[in-house]
Amino acid sequence: NKNIHTIVKELLTRGENHDATKLKTPEVEKFTEVTPLLAASTYGTPEYDGFKKQLGEALVHHYANNRHHPEHFKRGMHDMNLVDVLELFCDWAASCKRHNDGNLHKSIEINAKRFDMPPMLVSIFENSVQLFE
Secondary structure, eight states: OHHHHHHHHHHHHHHHHTTGGGGSTTTHHHHHHHHHHHHTSOTTSHHHHHHHHTTHHHHHHHHHHOTTSGGGSTTGGGGOOHHHHHHHHHHHHHHHHHSTTOOHHHHHHHHHHHTTOOHHHHHHHHHHGGGGO
16 A cells, blocks of 8 residues: 555656646747647657757757656666656657647557567557556
8 A cells, every 4th residue: 555655646746747847948938839830740750850859959958857758868768667657658648639640559659669668568558548548
């Protein structure tokens, strides 16, 4: 019981503070400009990647200050803890909902390759998609 509450408490804290850096300089200006372009594009396409590059230093800052992104760590997902991974999965699900043609299954497929995810973790993510449907 105590261990479950430890995880839940950490997740609630993460939920309260999730992506708070996007609301302040140096991120807010660029994310305000580029997020609508990202939402109108298809995740994983060259167009999407081009818009993401426009975020520049704002995205570098975002990754450096938000540990639910694999880019935060030297070894990517291999350095993340369980709460980081849970927050990451929730973030992917939310991001898919912001895209006009978002698809969490497709996002998992793309990111499995992008972040060298082990097959078991990919399966766990796939098995969890129904939680957000």
